[in-house]
Amino acid sequence: MSTLDTTKNHAFLIDMTKCTGCRGCQVACKQWNQLEAEKTVFFSGEGYQNPPAMSEYTYTRIKFRDYQKNGQNEFAFYKEMCMHCNDPACASVCPVGAFKKTAEGPVVYDDKRCIGCRFCMIACPFGVPKYEWSKGLPLVKKCTGCHDRVRGGMKPACATACPTAITYGPRAAMIQEAERRLARYPDRYIHKVYGKEEAGGTSVIYLTSLPFEELGFKKVTMRALPSFTWQALRLVPGIFLTVGGGLSALSWINHRRDRIKALREAEETGTESAEPKEEQQ
Amino acid sequence: MTAARRIATEVRSYHGFIKFLIALVAIGALASLLRFIFGLGATTNLNDTYPWGLWISFDVVTAVPLAAGAFTLGAIVHCFHIKKLEPLVRPAIVTGFLGYSLVSIGLLLDLGQPQRGWHVFRYWNVHSPMFEVSMCVMAYTTVLFLEFLSPVAERFGWHLPLRVLRWLEMPLVVAAAAISTLHQSTLGTFFLIAVDKLHNLWYNPLLPLLFWVSAICSGMSIIILEASACHKWMGQPNEGVLLRTLAKILPWTLGLYIALRVFSLVALSEGPFFDRPGLTISFALEMGIGFILPFFMFVQKSVRDDDRRRSIAAGLVIFGLVLNRFNVSMFGMMDPDKIYYPSLIESLVTIGIIAGHILFFVLIARYFPIFEHHPETVDYTLPDPLRKIGGASPSLSSAD
Ligand code: SF4
Ligand code: SF4
Ligand code: SF4
Numbered sequence: 133m134s135t136l137d138t139t140k141n142h143a144f145l146i147d148m149t150k151c152t153g154c155r156g157c158q159v160a161c162k163q164w165n166q167l168e169a170e171k172t173v174f175f176s177g178e179g180y181q182n183p184p185a186m187s188e189y190t191y192t193r194i195k196f197r198d199y200q201k202n203g204q205n206e207f208a209f210y211k212e213m214c215m216h217c218n219d220p221a222c223a224s225v226c227p228v229g230a231f232k233k234t235a236e237g238p239v240v241y242d243d244k245r246c247i248g249c250r251f252c253m254i255a256c257p258f259g260v261p262k263y264e265w266s267k268g269l270p271l272v273k274k275c276t277g278c279h280d281r282v283r284g285g286m287k288p289a290c291a292t293a294c295p296t297a298i299t300y301g302p303r304a305a306m307i308q309e310a311e312r313r314l315a316r317y318p319d320r321y322i323h324k325v326y327g328k329e330e331a332g333g334t335s336v337i338y339l340t341s342l343p344f345e346e347l348g349f350k351k352v353t354m355r356a357l358p359s360f361t362w363q364a365l366r367l368v369p370g371i372f373l374t375v376g377g378g379l380s381a382l383s384w385i386n387h388r389r390d391r392i393k394a395l396r397e398a399e400e401t402g403t404e405s406a407e408p409k410e411e412q413q
Numbered sequence: 414m415t416a417a418r419r420i421a422t423e424v425r426s427y428h429g430f431i432k433f434l435i436a437l438v439a440i441g442a443l444a445s446l447l448r449f450i451f452g453l454g455a456t457t458n459l460n461d462t463y464p465w466g467l468w469i470s471f472d473v474v475t476a477v478p479l480a481a482g483a484f485t486l487g488a489i490v491h492c493f494h495i496k497k498l499e500p501l502v503r504p505a506i507v508t509g510f511l512g513y514s515l516v517s518i519g520l521l522l523d524l525g526q527p528q529r530g531w532h533v534f535r536y537w538n539v540h541s542p543m544f545e546v547s548m549c550v551m552a553y554t555t556v557l558f559l560e561f562l563s564p565v566a567e568r569f570g571w572h573l574p575l576r577v578l579r580w581l582e583m584p585l586v587v588a589a590a591a592i593s594t595l596h597q598s599t600l601g602t603f604f605l606i607a608v609d610k611l612h613n614l615w616y617n618p619l620l621p622l623l624f625w626v627s628a629i630c631s632g633m634s635i636i637i638l639e640a641s642a643c644h645k646w647m648g649q650p651n652e653g654v655l656l657r658t659l660a661k662i663l664p665w666t667l668g669l670y671i672a673l674r675v676f677s678l679v680a681l682s683e684g685p686f687f688d689r690p691g692l693t694i695s696f697a698l699e700m701g702i703g704f705i706l707p708f709f710m711f712v713q714k715s716v717r718d719d720d721r722r723r724s725i726a727a728g729l730v731i732f733g734l735v736l737n738r739f740n741v742s743m744f745g746m747m748d749p750d751k752i753y754y755p756s757l758i759e760s761l762v763t764i765g766i767i768a769g770h771i772l773f774f775v776l777i778a779r780y781f782p783i784f785e786h787h788p789e790t791v792d793y794t795l796p797d798p799l800r801k802i803g804g805a806s807p808s809l810s811s812a813d
Contacts, residue, residue, distance in 0.1 A: 187461065225606055227544035228536040247532050248525020250464035251543050254746075255606040262461050263525070265454025270525040353608050361542055364602040364621045368545060368595055376591035379492040383583060386494035 141335065142237040142282060143216075143303035143327075144291060145310055148340040148347075149320055151209040151297040153194055160293030161192045164278065186212055188264045191275040192290060197347055208342040210349070211298075213290070214239065214260045214275035215327065216335035217356075222252035222261060224358030230272075237303065237335040238277025246271055257331050257352040277335070306337055313339060332356025434772040441765010444758045445522050453525060458756040462748055465523075467755035471763050472519025474600055475738040477550070478624070479731070480512025481632030482639070483557060484593035487586040489662070498655050503564060503783040504643065504774075505636055510557035511773050513550060515766050520547075522762060542602040549596030556589050564781045598625040604741055612745040614686050614696045617677040620741070626670045630704075631734040633659050633666070634727035641724045647775070649784050653720050660717040660726075667708040667730070674700065689749065695740050703733015 161167070168189045172182040180196040183189075192213040199206055216239045223231035223239065230245040231252060241261075252272060253261045264270035278288035286292070291300040299306065310325045326344055327337035331352050340347060424435075448456045459466045482505040490498045521527045533547045559581065566575045601624030604611050637656050643649040678686075687693045710716045710726035717723055747753065755763070778784060 185461070221606055224538075224540045225543060227538055227541045227547060228532045229538040229541075230536075245529075245532055245536055246526060247529045248527075249523075249543055250525065251541070251603075253461070253464035254603075254610075257609060259461075263454075263464060265460060266452070267454070268450070268452040269528075270453060351609050355608075357606055357608060358540060360605045360608055360618075361602050362540060363618070364605060365540065365542060365545065365599070368599075371598075372591050372595055375594045376587055379488060379587045379590050380583075383492040383494070383587070386492070390494075 140235050140237070141218075141303045142301060143306045143335040143337055144288070145299040145301075145306040145337050146211050146339070147297050147299070147310075147313070148209055148211070148338060148342075151194070151211065152295070153196065153207065153209045154295065155194050156293040156295065157211060157290035157298065158190075158193050160289040161275070162190075164281070164289035165191060165276070167191065186260070186262055188262050188266070188273040191273070195348060197342065199342065199346065208340065208347060210338075210340070210347045211290075213336060214277065215258050215331070216275075216277050217331050218333040218335070219331075219356035219358055221255040221257060221331070221357035224361065225251045225255040227251070234277075234279055234283075236277075236279065236282045238279040238282060239335075240276055240279045241272055241274060243271045248272075255357065257357060258350055303335060303337075310337055310339055329354045332359075431772065431775060434768045434775075437768035438765050438772055441762050441768065444761040444765065447758055448522060448762070453523075456756065456758040458753060458759065460753075462751050463746075463753040465742065465746075466753055467743075467759045467763055468519050468523040470739055470742040472523070472766055473516055474603075474742045475735050476512055476516045476519065476766075477600060478597060478628035478631050478734055478738065479635055480509045480516070481593065481597060481628040482636045483509025483560070483632075484553075484589040485629050485632035486636060487560075488590040489659075491583060491586045492590070495658065498658060500784075501636055501640060501652060501655055501659075504639060504778070505632075506557060506560045507564075507774060507777050507783050508635065508639060508770075510554070510561045511770050511777075513554040513557055515770055516550060517554060519763075519766060520550075542599045542606075545599045546596045546603075549592050549599070553589065553592045553596065556585055556592065560585055560589070564783050568781050593628075594625060597628040598622060600624050601741075604746075607746060610746055611741065612689070612692055613682050613684055614678070614692060615741045615745045617682045619673060619677040619681060623670065623673055623677065626666060626673060627704075627734055627737060630663065630666045630670060630730055633663055634707075634730040634734075637727040638724055638731065641720060641727075643778070643784070647778060651720070653718075656720075656723060657717050660711055660723050663727075663730070664708055664711040667704060667711065671700075671704055671708060674704070692740075692744060695736065695744055699733055699736040699740055703729060703736055707733070 162169070170183045170187065170189050172184065174180075174182070180198075181193060183193060186193060192211060195210040195212055197208045197210065199208065216233075216237055218233070220231060220233055220239045223229070223233055226246075227249060228245045228247055230242045231239060232242070233239050248270060250263060250272075253259075253263065261272045261274045263272060278286075278290075281288060287300045291298040299309065307325060307328055310328075314321055314323055314325065321339050321341055322343055324344065325337060325339065326349065327334040332355060338344075338349075345351070424432075427435075444456075453459060457466060457468075483502075486498065486502055486505045489495050490502055521530060524530060533544060538544050559578065562574065563578050566572075566578060598621035601620035601622070604616070604620055605618065607616070637659055640649075640652045640656055644651045707726040707729040710722065710729070715722075716726055743753070
């Protein structure tokens with residue numbers, strides 16, 4: 133992944149303190165991606181949010197969280213979507229390489245390749261890829277980062293629709309901007325740029341006023357996930373050669389010892405056994 | 414018509430247990446048909462929280478180490494040259510071949526797009542443990558098939574293939590061990606990506622090594638169990654003397670496993686370990702009853718020499734292995750609030766697969782020379798147009 137030209141790598145800067153909870157992004161995403169509506173029930177999930185979870189029909193949604201601050205009831209919001217990791221776990225585990233990190237930033241999925249093993253769902257630390265459980269021959273579904281738009285120079289649909297909270301641009305610039313805001317308004321934010329280093333860095337960066345765990349952010353490692361499996365997998369050719377070579381040598385030695393023993397016995401008894409005959413062939 | 418009738422009478426002569434197995438396999442086949450008609454979502458309890466369930470946990474992650482007898486024994490007999498164990502090799506190969514064929518079926522059932530399984534050959538991703546395992550499983554199934562061809566060729570008196578297979582025997586044994594080492598360990602690598610998902614009791618960087626060593630333990634234990642069962646129920650000779658040798662190797666591998674496991678837990682894992690009572694119990698059962706207890710049993714000569722107690726100890730190792738694989742791939746991955754349990758159809762399919770394994774083993778043992786195989790008794794004397802095969806001696810197998 134390191135060979136990618138990252139200068140074009142764009143990122144979302146999502147400032148949750150500026151989110152009004154209008155869910156314009158949610159609607160824009162459904163429209164652009166032609167996703168079916170979901171039948172939902174009020175108070176079905178962890179709180180007020182609808183639909184209750186991301187799914188094959190919902191690539192992004194606004195999670196609501198109410199809490200108390202200084203005796204006052206407050207709301208916090210969190211936009212849930214694919215994080216478009218710099219070194220994505222989904223791409224590294226897919227046996228047929230259906231996931232790819234593009235130079236523009238989005239991590240895209242090629243539904244023509246996918247064999248449906250669902251390893252990507254196990255691997256993703258943010259629980260993003262969803263499956264078409266309703267279908268006979270299901271495929272994986274997730275936020276595309278609107279790669280089709282971004283490639284053509286447009287912003288993602290959700291970023292375009294958002295009136296206040298989402299900024300989209302080069303990743304380095306977005307991180308700089310986030311840090312500028314943290315320095316400028318230290319009281320408004322939790323002092324953390326989420327996504328700068330999480331899972332090895334992501335193309336979705338968050339600022340918020342409520343501790344990230346409280347918002348339901350998953351606990352993730354700072355290390356890029358593919359490195360965890362690669363540290364074992366990179367040994368594969370070596371192990372193959374060592375085991376193969378070692379066992380071959382071992383059996384050759386053992387068989388040779390046998391043959392020599394048989395030869396010697398044959399010499400001693402003076403009879404011709406089958407062994408030396410085998411040898412001559 | 415007559416052939417059909419002959420088959421019908423043949424089937425009717427089977428023991429009731431075999432008929433029962435046939436029924437289970439038929440039910441399993443029917444259940445898997447339903448899965449293809451109605452889809453995974455409708456027939457399984459899988460969902461976005463649990464994309465992997467019983468079929469991956471049992472049919473793949475557990476069945477693969479249970480079929481490890483073939484490569485373990487092959488290496489012991491041919492490479493480490495403990496020749497007297499030779500009579501155990503063929504049943505082990507048949508078990509391995511059946512096991513892997515059924516693993517492939519289980520994998521196909523679980524795939525969302527089984528018709529695209531061949532994509533693995535076309536689009537390579539060497540960074541994917543799944544890619545590695547699917548390649549190895551296919552390669553190894555082929556190797557096992559070739560090894561299994563020997564009794565088939567003997568049965569039908571194909572002499573030229575027999576000669577070729579004989580010549581291939583050693584390369585195949587070495588290939589089998591090398592390929593198995595890779596995919597047995599890579600199954601452990603699968604779960605290295607589940608950082609922060611798999612519980613601390615099982616998540617550690619040594620998972621691949623632990624999977625490999627425990628696969629070797631279970632491979633030998635399965636052979637002990639299988640040979641004892643064949644002696645008891647299929648009227649085969651008692652191979653107790655041979656099994657004693659295996660039982661002597663087992664404490665070493667079990668001891669190695671326990672040492673590695675303790676080391677990984679103490680030195681490489683991060684706590685908390687005992688925050689979920691269910692998982693703690695499961696862990697204690699797995700380690701205590703599944704690995705440590707049989708270790709202490711196999712250390713004792715009296716247990717190793719006693720057919721019944723040796724089988725019990727081997728059974729405990731199998732129990733430990735199965736529980737370990739389930740702990741890693743299912744229980745340890747559980748979300749405390751949302752529980753997964755297999756649906757009826759998932760369970761029926763898995764039961765069908767297990768029944769199929771036993772059934773095919775019994776049938777193959779009935780029609781092919783897998784037990785009465787002693788190299789010196791095979792008749793190679795029929796004319797061979799290229800070179801005289803005759804003159805094959807009792808030592809042929811050891812002198813290739
Ligand atoms: S968040 Fe998950 S699905 Fe999205 S790129 Fe990262 S690993 Fe892949
Ligand atoms: S489900 Fe599809 S995209 Fe996901 S890892 Fe498997 S083959 Fe790749
Ligand atoms: S980037 Fe596109 S696909 Fe992803 S959440 Fe926004 S609108 Fe939806």
